[in-house]
Amino acid sequence: MGGIKVAIAPPKSKDSRRPSTITPSGALLPTRHSFLNFSVFDPPHDIDECIAFPWVQFVVSIIGVALLVSDVPRSTLGTLDLGPHPDGTQAQNDVYKSVEPNMILLADPIADHTIRAVNKAFVKGGARSESSPLGTEWTFVNDITFAHNVSSVERAYKYDPASVGPRALVQLVNLTNSFPACMRYECACSAADVDAASVVAMTDTIVNTITAEYFPSASDASSPLLFMSKANWVDRLFQWIYWTVGYVRHERRVHAVYYFDNLETRVLHVCAGRRLRSQRVRDHKRPFFCYHHIGWRVAQKTPTSSTLKLWDDMSVRMARLRAEYPTLEFDATVFTSLALANDDRRVSYWFSLPVTYEKIETDDVIVWTRGRQCDSDGICTTVVFDDFRYRRTLVHSSQAQTRVMTHVLRGGAQLYIWVRLVLLIVGSHYARAVERKYEQARFWRRVFVTGKTFFRIPSQVMAYGSLVPVLCYAIAHYMDCALIHIRVSDMWYRGREFDEGVIWSVAPIQMRNAWIVALAVRFGMMFQTYNFHAHVSRFTEGVVGIRGLVVILTSALSVFAHYPHAYFRNVDIAEAVWIEPRTMNYNSQCKLMEAVQMEFGIRLEAKILAASCIFVVISHMVVRGAVSALLRLWGTPVEFSLLSSCSYLMPYSAGTLWSMSSMIVFWKMGRRHLAFQKRQMVVEFKNRRLSASVPVMVSSAVRVLSTFMLSSPIPLASRCVYCQRGQVQRWGKSQGCIEHEHILDVSRRPKHMWSIVRLINLAMMTDPVSLYWLYGFGCDIYVYELTKGAQYVQGERTLQYQIVLMLPVEIDMVLSGAEVFDVEYRVLAVVNSKHVPWNLLLNCG
Numbered sequence: 150m151g152g153i154k155v156a157i158a159p160p161k162s163k164d165s166r167r168p169s170t171i172t173p174s175g176a177l178l179p180t181r182h183s184f185l186n187f188s189v190f191d192p193p194h195d196i197d198e199c200i201a202f203p204w205v206q207f208v209v210s211i212i213g214v215a216l217l218v219s220d221v222p223r224s225t226l227g228t229l230d231l232g233p234h235p236d237g238t239q240a241q242n243d244v245y246k247s248v249e250p251n252m253i254l255l256a257d258p259i260a261d262h263t264i265r266a267v268n269k270a271f272v273k274g275g276a277r278s279e280s281s282p283l284g285t286e287w288t289f290v291n292d293i294t295f296a297h298n299v300s301s302v303e304r305a306y307k308y309d310p311a312s313v314g315p316r317a318l319v320q321l322v323n324l325t326n327s328f329p330a331c332m333r334y335e336c337a338c339s340a341a342d343v344d345a346a347s348v349v350a351m352t353d354t355i356v357n358t359i360t361a362e363y364f365p366s367a368s369d370a371s372s373p374l375l376f377m378s379k380a381n382w383v384d385r386l387f388q389w390i391y392w393t394v395g396y397v398r399h400e401r402r403v404h405a406v407y408y409f410d411n412l413e414t415r416v417l418h419v420c421a422g423r424r425l426r427s428q429r430v431r432d433h434k435r436p437f438f439c440y441h442h443i444g445w446r447v448a449q450k451t452p453t454s455s456t457l458k459l460w461d462d463m464s465v466r467m468a469r470l471r472a473e474y475p476t477l478e479f480d481a482t483v484f485t486s487l488a489l490a491n492d493d494r495r496v497s498y499w500f501s502l503p504v505t506y507e508k509i510e511t512d513d514v515i516v517w518t519r520g521r522q523c524d525s526d527g528i529c530t531t532v533v534f535d536d537f538r539y540r541r542t543l544v545h546s547s548q549a550q551t552r553v554m555t556h557v558l559r560g561g562a563q564l565y566i567w568v569r570l571v572l573l574i575v576g577s578h579y580a581r582a583v584e585r586k587y588e589q590a591r592f593w594r595r596v597f598v599t600g601k602t603f604f605r606i607p608s609q610v611m612a613y614g615s616l617v618p619v620l621c622y623a624i625a626h627y628m629d630c631a632l633i634h635i636r637v638s639d640m641w642y643r644g645r646e647f648d649e650g651v652i653w654s655v656a657p658i659q660m661r662n663a664w665i666v667a668l669a670v671r672f673g674m675m676f677q678t679y680n681f682h683a684h685v686s687r688f689t690e691g692v693v694g695i696r697g698l699v700v701i702l703t704s705a706l707s708v709f710a711h712y713p714h715a716y717f718r719n720v721d722i723a724e725a726v727w728i729e730p731r732t733m734n735y736n737s738q739c740k741l742m743e744a745v746q747m748e749f750g751i752r753l754e755a756k757i758l759a760a761s762c763i764f765v766v767i768s769h770m771v772v773r774g775a776v777s778a779l780l781r782l783w784g785t786p787v788e789f790s791l792l793s794s795c796s797y798l799m800p801y802s803a804g805t806l807w808s809m810s811s812m813i814v815f816w817k818m819g820r821r822h823l824a825f826q827k828r829q830m831v832v833e834f835k836n837r838r839l840s841a842s843v844p845v846m847v848s849s850a851v852r853v854l855s856t857f858m859l860s861s862p863i864p865l866a867s868r869c870v871y872c873q874r875g876q877v878q879r880w881g882k883s884q885g886c887i888e889h890e891h892i893l894d895v896s897r898r899p900k901h902m903w904s905i906v907r908l909i910n911l912a913m914m915t916d917p918v919s920l921y922w923l924y925g926f927g928c929d930i931y932v933y934e935l936t937k938g939a940q941y942v943q944g945e946r947t948l949q950y951q952i953v954l955m956l957p958v959e960i961d962m963v964l965s966g967a968e969v970f971d972v973e974y975r976v977l978a979v980v981n982s983k984h985v986p987w988n989l990l991l992n993c994g
Contacts, residue, residue: 192903192992196581196602199901200818200908206607213608214570216657221563224657226556248443251549255509255542255639260447260462263305264536265290266345271522271532287345302343306351307332308718310382311513311538314404314484317378317725319355322362327354334721349534352517356408356482364408373436374406379724382748385638387710389717390760398748399723400488407436407483417467417481420460436485438512443543445512459539463516466537470518474533477520486513490748505555505629506547507749514539544635555625562621568917569615576915576987577602580907583988606912607816609697613667614811615916622664627751633658634749638711656708662754663704667813670695674810697814699765699792706761766792800906800994805928805957806982807913818905906994914990923990927983930993931956933974953977955985955993 216223246254269286306312319328328351331338341347363374382400383392391397409417420439438445438459445459457465463483471479488511520533578599581587587595613619626633640655674694769791803809913919922928933954954974982990 193900194903194907194992195900196605196904196908197598199904200605202601203605203818207604210604210606210608213612217566217608217612218570220566220657221559224661226559248543251547252443252543252545255544255635258445258447258459258539258541261538261540262536263301263538264348264534266349266534268532287349289345300338300343302348303331303338304715305536305538306348307334307338308715308720309538310400310488310511310720311484311486311515311540313378313380313402313720313722314406314486314513314515315355317376317380317404317722318359318374318406318484320722320725321376321727322355322358324354324358327351334719349531352534352536353519353531356480356517356519359406359482360408360410364410375728376404377726377728378402378404378722381719381721381723383717383719384713385641385710386712386714386717387753387757387760391756392719400490400720402486402488403728404487405436405485407485408480409483410480417460417464419463419483436483436514437487438485438514441512445539445541447539459514462539463537466516467518470520470533470535474520476522477533478523478529479518479520481519482517484513484515484517486515487511488513504627505551505632507631507635508545509635509749510543510545512539512541512543544632546632548629548632551628555628558621558625558628562618562625565615565618565621565917566612569611569618569915572917572920573606573611573912573915574599574603576911580911580988580991602908602911605818605908607697607814609700609814610811610816610912613671613697613700613814614913615918616671616808616810617918619664619667619671622661623668626661626664626754630662630751630754631749633661634711634753637708638749641711641713656705659708660704662707662758663700665754666700666703666758670700670813671810674813694812694814694816696792700814703758703761703765706764707757710757710760800909801956801958802906802910802913802990802994806910806923806990806993807916807919811913811916816909818908903992907991910991910994914987923982923987925983927981928957930980930982930985930990931959932977932980934977955989957982957993 248254266287267290269288306315316328316332319325325333329338329342329347330336331342332351359374379399379401381392382398383389388398407419409419420435446456447459447462449455449457449462467479467481471477489508491506491508516535516537516539518535518537519531520535521529522532523529578595581598581602582595587598590598637655637659773791803812914923933956985993
């Protein structure tokens with residue numbers, strides 16, 4: 150609502166019988182506008198005098214504005230660039246390698262020497278120690294490291310996803326008793342469970358059992374064992390949180406076991422298959438990586454940094470092992486594991502959005518090599534055991550088809566924010582420069598005032614108060630959030646050396662889900678404002694606003710959702726079944742896992758944000774309870790909320806001149822009190838247990854959302870109970886309070902109220918959409934005159950003046966449902982907002 154006192158020049162009409170009106174001297178700021186043939190002066194307002202400058206908010210706003218302006222330059226328009234380099238050789242970034250159009254290697258293929266165990270009584274060269282016969286004492290040749298208090302052995306055979314294959318095989322062939330209980334997640338592992346002797350005994354039992362039962366005549370043409378496993382997949386923080394409440398995600402894998410015995414030559418022919426006559430038979434007998442359409446190459450630790458094919462690298466390692474132990478007989482057991490998951494988001498069809506499609510393929514290979522010493526009776530004893538593993542992850546995506554749209558959405562949102570900030574700066578300068586005390590001020594003085602006005606508006610209001618950037622960023626994030634999760638998950642992967650600096654480049658990409666939170670809150674605000682207009686009175690209930698800190702904190706916590714720790718890891722076997730050998734080829738294996746849904750995507754985003762919100766709410770309850778308890782001990786109980794706030798007082802421009810849903814973020818203003826007001830507040834609190842200075846500081850805050858909750862400086866006896874901090878306002882119970890007097894009684898409206906209305910309108914009406922609504926489409930502005938005039942005594946003269954109200958709503962609708970005083974009014978005009986000066990509209994609320 151805008152209240153305007155009208156000066157001498159009335160409209161020129163023959164039927165006009167209104168008395169001459171005079172503006173009282175000193176009653177108003179003498180800023181003149183020409184409107185409806187009136188000489189109109191602004192109502193009394195002074196943002197600098199009435200609203201304290203928020204220094205904490207100033208620091209936060211500087212950071213927030215810097216992040217807003219640099220969002221796209223910092224985090225780029227996309228997520229992962231899966232397209233090939235212009236010369237067709239490599240990807241456009243150094244982290245992910247493009248192997249074919251729309252497919253990348255998430256990381257360099259891993260070749261990891263996990264375990265090398267040797268019998269202590271055995272000496273290189275094949276000779277026994279003279280002091281002791283070949284015994285049961287073993288030692289690890291390679292270094293056994295510890296991470297998160299977990300040894301390499303426990304990590305390799307309990308937590309490593311590749312260990313799912315051997316453990317599922319143990320369950321199928323009923324060897325669980327020979328497998329350590331701690332490896333089956335039945336108890337914690339002790340030192341005896343992870344020593345070299347236990348590892349060799351466990352693997353020896355597995356290999357001896359399957360060779361005796363399934364490989365009676367071993368050769369490279371033997372039919373492999375094929376089975377499928379269903380295992381728990383709990384690895385990251387968010388997965389552990391949901392696992393604790395009973396939700397466990399399962400991952401299905403297809404496994405194959407190959408056995409190669411009597412390796413008399415120095416070459417391990419894994420993919421040769423010379424004795425296989427047809428291609429179809431070879432595909433059934435050989436591992437899938439032998440005929441995979443994406444070649445698997447392994448980097449060599451040589452000065453030339455050369456690469457070899459996977460099967461060639463396996464042969465080279467076998468030759469090195471035979472050269473190191475020439476007197477031993479070797480056999481090899483090869484485990485292959487294939488995990489495939491896709492992101493089939495059928496919900497996208499509901500919105501007709503071209504959502505990015507992703508498919509992740511994880512390939513694992515384990516090579517167990519045993520060096521055995523055989524006696525004349527043909528009895529062989531294992532004296533050397535070697536465990537070597539390979540892993541790679543392929544990501545196939547349709548990002549190329551959606552890249553243009555996501556880039557346009559993010560680029561358009563960033564451009565909109567730039568324009569929004571520029572308009573807010575220009576509007577702040579224009580709104581303050583016309584004030585009388587700054588008309589003759591120097592240029593740098595005006596710039597300083599413009600800056601102070603600009604930073605009185607929180608950066609969260611600038612960002613989340615506009616629907617266009619929120620919607621554009623949210624849609625773009627919905628389209629490619631799966632790729633964002635893949636990148637963040639890869640950042641936390643423990644198998645790679647973690648770089649703390651990487652988080653600063655990846656965190657802004659993950660925190661794009663803040664726009665999802667803002668959009669959800671905005672929809673909640675739309676539903677709430679719908680209830681305002683459809684069901685309840687505008688004054689009866691409050692409007693709930695969310696604090697901007699909640700949105701940011703929820704989004705920031707999601708960055709750590711993919712944090713891995715050994716304490717979280719659980720890949721226990723839930724189910725294992727045999728598969729027919731005819732499904733051995735790669736395409737058949739992929740069809741077995743077509744129904745496996747990839748966890749990355751909008752479903753994962755919803756789970757992460759839900760967990761973050763729950764954590765924020767619980768933390769808020771704990772902090773609020775602790776602070777309230779301390780305040781009660783001090784004798785000053787204060788109700789407050791760190792999540793949201795509710796109040797009824799809001800300008801009528803909300804929902805008319807600008808969207809009411811723009812008020813999703815709670816806005817707290819500090820009110821500056823005059824000297825005599827501070828003295829009254831000291832008297833008011835003089836009987837409290839605390840010193841006078843503390844309550845003055847606590848009660849001097851003016852909380853504004855869309856909605857304002859004011860702390861009155863008047864004595865407590867005449868203050869309504871709803872002036873207290875943290876109370877939900879009810880219009881009908883606050884009548885008679887000078888702070889909550891009838892809204893049409895503008896003659897008693899205090900200056901700080903006009904200042905608040907003007908600052909809120911300045912923040913909302915510099916939005917490009919709001920400006921287009923006001924001066925493109927236009928809306929009706931109702932001009933009323935209060936028929937009961939007012940008097941102003943100046944010396945011996947009594948001057949008469951009238952009060953004109955400018956409302957963006959019909960006054961009958963305003964008065965309906967509210968307990969009001971009798972006010973006589975009449976309509977002067979109904980004008981379109983396109984014909985009203987913008988600076989005058991700032992007072993309309």
